[in-house]
Amino acid sequence: MIPFMFGEEIYEYFKQIKQIFDPNGIFNPGKIVDAPRMNTFLRIDHTKPKREFQTYFNFDNDGGFSNSIEKCNGSGDCRKPQILGGTMCPSYKATLDEKHTTRARANALREIISKSNKGNPFVDEDLMEVFSLCLSCKACKSECPSNVDVTKLKAEFLQHYYDDAGVPFNVWMIGNLNIFNRIGSFAPKFYNFIVKNKVTSSVLKYLLKFEQKRQLPELKEISLKKWDRKHQAARTNRQIYLFADEFTNYFDSDIGVKAILLLEKLGYGVKIAPVGESGRTFFSKGLLKRAKKIAEMNVRNLADLINENTPLLGLEPSAILTFRDEYKEIVSGDLHDSAKNIARHTFLLDEFLANEFEKGQINSNSFTEQSLNIMLHTHCHQKALAGSDALMKVLSIPENYQVEEIKSGCCGMAGSFGFEKDKYDVSMKIGELALFPAVRNAPEDTIIVANGTSCRHQIAEGTSRKALHFVEVLYDAMK
Numbered sequence: 001m002i003p004f005m006f007g008e009e010i011y012e013y014f015k016q017i018k019q020i021f022d023p024n025g026i027f028n029p030g031k032i033v034d035a036p037r038m039n040t041f042l043r044i045d046h047t048k049p050k051r052e053f054q055t056y057f058n059f060d061n062d063g064g065f066s067n068s069i070e071k072c073n074g075s076g077d078c079r080k081p082q083i084l085g086g087t088m089c090p091s092y093k094a095t096l097d098e099k100h101t102t103r104a105r106a107n108a109l110r111e112i113i114s115k116s117n118k119g120n121p122f123v124d125e126d127l128m129e130v131f132s133l134c135l136s137c138k139a140c141k142s143e144c145p146s147n148v149d150v151t152k153l154k155a156e157f158l159q160h161y162y163d164d165a166g167v168p169f170n171v172w173m174i175g176n177l178n179i180f181n182r183i184g185s186f187a188p189k190f191y192n193f194i195v196k197n198k199v200t201s202s203v204l205k206y207l208l209k210f211e212q213k214r215q216l217p218e219l220k221e222i223s224l225k226k227w228d229r230k231h232q233a234a235r236t237n238r239q240i241y242l243f244a245d246e247f248t249n250y251f252d253s254d255i256g257v258k259a260i261l262l263l264e265k266l267g268y269g270v271k272i273a274p275v276g277e278s279g280r281t282f283f284s285k286g287l288l289k290r291a292k293k294i295a296e297m298n299v300r301n302l303a304d305l306i307n308e309n310t311p312l313l314g315l316e317p318s319a320i321l322t323f324r325d326e327y328k329e330i331v332s333g334d335l336h337d338s339a340k341n342i343a344r345h346t347f348l349l350d351e352f353l354a355n356e357f358e359k360g361q362i363n364s365n366s367f368t369e370q371s372l373n374i375m376l377h378t379h380c381h382q383k384a385l386a387g388s389d390a391l392m393k394v395l396s397i398p399e400n401y402q403v404e405e406i407k408s409g410c411c412g413m414a415g416s417f418g419f420e421k422d423k424y425d426v427s428m429k430i431g432e433l434a435l436f437p438a439v440r441n442a443p444e445d446t447i448i449v450a451n452g453t454s455c456r457h458q459i460a461e462g463t464s465r466k467a468l469h470f471v472e473v474l475y476d477a478m479k
């Protein structure tokens with residue numbers, strides 16, 4: 001290339017100068033002078049056919065699974081340190097180790113599946129090691145210039161790994177959290193005794209491979225769905241469906257109740273969507289066979305209900321955004337159009353309220369005139385798929401509320417990630433990058449808002465301060 005750009009004569013001078021100053025060719029060998037041909041070290045060997053796999057997710061938009069890995073162009077944006085902001089990539093920001101970048105994960109997958117001769121190349125402990133600290137935060141899906149989606153790649157890899165290596169007991173238990181919570185909800189006091197008692201909780205944490213320092217979340221006395229069955233729903237023609245996700249339903253039903261009462265006061269009729277869990281725990285742990293069944297069941301149940309007049313709204317970002325993100329990429333072909341239609345009409349509650357406020361359906365006069373300072377931490381999945389503008393807007397509906405967004409990336413908890421014994425230190429380190437110091441330095445009378453149940457848990461354990469869901473703040477602000 002250099003002789004072509006500068007001409008043979010000048011290139012000869014380059015060679016002579018190089019020979020004078022670096023006769024043994026020890027400085028940047030092979031660069032500028034005596035460089036190999038441009039097609040010498042291509043990472044794709046076009047003489048070999050690409051290896052494709054039967055995948056659980058649909059990768060058609062990327063031209064197949066292999067191409068979705070090839071999207072990484074090596075730019076290294078995923079090596080940004082915390083000081084440059086953004087969320088990608090929290091595991092790199094905490095460890096400053098290339099092995100824990102988005103790029104390393106894409107590269108490792110490519111290397112293994114293109115070079116391995118095994119029938120199932122995914123059963124590979126090195127690959128497991130490279131993916132181990134990925135928090136499935138989805139930041140790369142939006143911040144990587146090529147939109148490499150490692151959350152999706154990791155889940156796909158894990159399911160193939162488990163297909164041959166089996167599902168570890170602790171992973172199975174975490175995936176099935178909703179079933180344990182449902183059983184526990186028949187005797188919440190007993191459940192809470194088990195998770196709080198020193199002996200029983202330590203046995204539970206041992207089985208789950210959780211860090212002993214972590215506090216397990218407790219169930220509320222009554223689940224959101226149970227409360228709603230006794231609640232006299234308001235009659236109105238402005239109807240919405242609220243998703244009582246697996247976390248809000250059992251751990252944060254008080255927030256769900258406030259959401260229903262808030263919506264009713266604002267003139268909306270609320271029905272609980274006739275679905276169970278979102279499947280988030282299965283997606284996060286790579287148990288995609290089960291996640292696919294849940295996604296298909298939910299899409300079938302909602303196909304005729306959700307449309308532009310009756311949208312689906314949710315409170316917990318990681319759960320509701322599954323309807324918008326993963327479902328349309330995992331349901332089988334006959335449900336694809338329905339999944340896409342549901343995705344189009346699925347919103348975080350803050351997105352819905354911000355939109356209604358814009359349209360003039362909600363007025364600041366319904367809220368207090370008192371002043372309040374709020375610091376907001378936005379959930380990673382919300383940052384990646386929806387952004388924080390709507391959340392900032394709804395929190396500013398009471399006219400004297402001042403909202404400041406914390407320039408935090410991921411909180412470090414990411415579902416069960418931060419609970420796991422071998423991830424605990426990294427989890428807390430990620431929290432310390434920006435979120436914990438900002439919360440600790442916030443004045444006592446400043447309210448901390450975080451919509452993710454994991455984020456609130458992490459803030460409580462990392463800073464001893466209680467964070468609220470935005471619904472709690474807005475509910476309290478109603479006149």
Ligand code: SF4
Pocket residue numbers: 071072073074075076077078079102103106140143144145146147148
């Ligand atoms: S993963 Fe994305 S940000 Fe990282 S090197 Fe590849 S293209 Fe660049």
Ligand code: SF4
Pocket residue numbers: 087088089090091101102105133134135136137138139140141150151
């Ligand atoms: S999902 Fe998050 S932790 Fe995993 S590679 Fe992407 S940015 Fe990094």
